[in-house]
Every structure is written in C-alpha cells, then in structure tokens.
Amino acid sequence: MALDLTSILLIVIFVGAVLIFLLRRWSAGGWCYSKARLDGKTVLITGANTGIGKMTAIDLARRGAKVILACRNLDKAKSAKEEIIKASNNSNVSIVELDLASLESVRKCAEKINKEEERLDILINNAGVMACPRWETKDGFEMQLGTNHLGHFLLTNLLLDLIKKSAPARIINVSSLAHVWGDIHFDDLMLKENYSPFKSYSQSKLANVLFCKELAKRLEGTSVTTYALHPGTVDTELGRYIPSSIPLAALILSILYPVLTFLLIKTSEQGAQTSIHCAVDEQAGLQTGLYYSDCAVNKPAPKGNDADMAKKLWEVSAELVGLEKKVD
Numbered sequence: 001m002a003l004d005l006t007s008i009l010l011i012v013i014f015v016g017a018v019l020i021f022l023l024r025r026w027s028a029g030g031w032c033y034s035k036a037r038l039d040g041k042t043v044l045i046t047g048a049n050t051g052i053g054k055m056t057a058i059d060l061a062r063r064g065a066k067v068i069l070a071c072r073n074l075d076k077a078k079s080a081k082e083e084i085i086k087a088s089n090n091s092n093v094s095i096v097e098l099d100l101a102s103l104e105s106v107r108k109c110a111e112k113i114n115k116e117e118e119r120l121d122i123l124i125n126n127a128g129v130m131a132c133p134r135w136e137t138k139d140g141f142e143m144q145l146g147t148n149h150l151g152h153f154l155l156t157n158l159l160l161d162l163i164k165k166s167a168p169a170r171i172i173n174v175s176s177l178a179h180v181w182g183d184i185h186f187d188d189l190m191l192k193e194n195y196s197p198f199k200s201y202s203q204s205k206l207a208n209v210l211f212c213k214e215l216a217k218r219l220e221g222t223s224v225t226t227y228a229l230h231p232g233t234v235d236t237e238l239g240r241y242i243p244s245s246i247p248l249a250a251l252i253l254s255i256l257y258p259v260l261t262f263l264l265i266k267t268s269e270q271g272a273q274t275s276i277h278c279a280v281d282e283q284a285g286l287q288t289g290l291y292y293s294d295c296a297v298n299k300p301a302p303k304g305n306d307a308d309m310a311k312k313l314w315e316v317s318a319e320l321v322g323l324e325k326k327v328d
C-alpha cells in the first residue's frame with residue numbers, strides 16, 4: 001500500500017533523528033567507567049581553571065583526591081576552585097600560580113609544591129595554547145613549543161622526586177591528534193623561518209608524545225607510569241586564536257559552528273574522559289609510555305614512536321630549560 005506524504009515525512013524525520021542520535025553518540029567518544037577512589041591521593045592539573053582541565057578536576061575531586069589547580073590567571077582559578085568544590089562536595093582544592101611561558105614561574109611553582117606537599121600521585125600536564133600568532137615566551141621560546149612542551153617538560157622533571165616518592169604514580173600529557181602532522185624541526189625549533197600557527201601547534205603536540213615515550217623509558221622500574229593522549233575535538237577556549245591566525249577558516253567556522261558543535265564536537269566533560277581514564281583506570285596503571293584516545297590505547301603517528309627522536313628532543317629540551325638534574 002502506497003504511503004501518503006505525511007507518513008513519508010514522519011519516516012524521514014524519525015530516521016533523521018536516529019542518525020543524529022547515533023552521530024552524537026559516536027562523536028562523544030569513549031567514557032571512563034572506572035569507579036576507582038583517590039582518597040589520600042594528591043593530583044596537580046595545569047590549566048585547570050577552564051575546559052577539560054576543570055572537568056578533570058571535578059571528577060578527580062569527586063573521587064576524594066586533593067586537587068591542586070596550577071593556573072596562570074589566579075582570578076579565574078579562584079572562580080574555578082569554588083565551582084569544583086561545589087560540584088564535587090570536596091573542599092580539599094587549592095591553587096598554585098603557574099605560567100608555563102615563564103621558566104621562572106615554573107621553577108617557583110615546583111619549589112612550592114616540593115616544599116608544601118608530602119606526595120604527588122598524579123600530574124596532569126593539561127594546559128596549552130593553540131594556533132596563536134608567532135609570539136615568544138618570557139625566555140624567548142616560540143610560544144606554543146615553550147608553553148605546550150618546554151614548560152611542562154621542566155615542571156615534570158622538577159617534580160619527579162616527589163612523584164617517585166609517591167609511587168605508584170602517574171604522569172599524563174594532554175597531546176592531540178595534530179601530532180600526526182607534526183615534525184620536530186631541530187634545525188629551527190623556534191620556527192623563526194616559515195612560521196605557521198598549525199605547524200607550530202603540531203610540532204608541540206608531537207613533542208608531548210615523544211616526551212611521554214622517553215620519560216617512560218627513563219622511569220622504568222620506578223612504578224611511575226606516563227601517558228600521552230588525544231582528548232578529541234572539544235568545545236573549549238583553546239581555539240580562541242584561530243580567528244586571528246586563519247581568517248577564512250574563522251569565517252567558515254562561524255557559519256557552521258553551531259551545527260558542528262551539536263553534531264561532532266565534544267563537550268568539556270566528554271573531552272576530559274580520556275584524561276580521567278589515564279588517571280584512574282586500573283588497567284592503564286599497568287602500562288606506560290602509551291598513547292590514548294577515547295579511553296583506549298591507540299597508535300600514535302610513526303614519528304611519535306621514534307625512540308631516537310624522543311631521546312634527542314629530551315636532550316635539546318633539557319639544555320634549553322637549563323635542567324640541572326636529569327632522570328637517573
């Protein structure tokens with residue numbers, strides 16, 4: 001029997017709604033289902049005043065952890081602290097000032113943590129900058145490499161004794177799928193020649209993956225495990241510099257953004273799940289040096305598995321930041 005126009009329209013609407021639902025479920029990615037508690041544990045999260053860092057902080061605080069928010073903007077950090085305490089019903093949340101674009105600030109932050117904290121069970125290197133113009137850090141480093149990699153590289157190394165003392169412990173590095181398109185430009189690491197916002201961003205995210213790999217090697221036998229991860233495409237403030245860096249892309253995104261956000265882009269809570277998984281999942285704690293996405297082990301780009309490149313980057317980074325004490 002032939003269907004009338006109304007019936008056809010209802011079928012189309014129903015099928016469309018199902019497809020949209022399935023697309024939304026797919027784009028949301030993996031979820032951390034571990035019920036692990038973190039009572040008595042201390043966690044430090046960089047850039048925890050917004051986005052996936054804040055959502056990670058809320059989740060780990062709900063699990064009973066003492067959570068330290070390491071942030072550059074103290075006013076935003078104070079507001080985030082109140083929100084995290086309210087959402088988690090855990091008042092054991094504190095703030096430490098950290099500007100990853102300043103080695104002096106990184107050293108002061110690490111000194112404060114080492115002096116005041118008895119343990120550090122989980123370090124989440126979450127903060128970052130994306131696709132900004134060619135700015136420089138206070139120490140003259142290209143901003144994205146300096147913030148996303150070198151600042152975290154120094155912070156991690158300065159906190160390693162405390163982390164190893166707290167073992168079993170975990171170090172989590174928030175990278176990106178963008179590492180696939182990255183190269184480590186050892187002949188022009190600060191990209192003074194032929195700079196582009198995404199060339200720099202991809203380099204810094206590949207550096208995160210390589211840092212994780214070399215760190216895992218150097219921490220063998222310490223019961224400290226380390227991970228790199230891709231959180232997914234997330235609706236956060238990270239892309240705030242794209243309009244000034246790529247005007248055409250910004251124009252297209254401004255038109256399509258509401259649709260893309262609804263269909264394909266993760267919320268901050270969804271984007272935080274892989275960080276949370278690496279922090280608490282029991283199986284993840286048995287592994288080290290791996291790359292995760294959607295709460296599962298994934299393969300990084302071949303360059304992300306280059307042991308020689310990882311070792312060279314470590315040595316160059318240590319020299320750049322003036323690292324006096326290296327991992328034994």
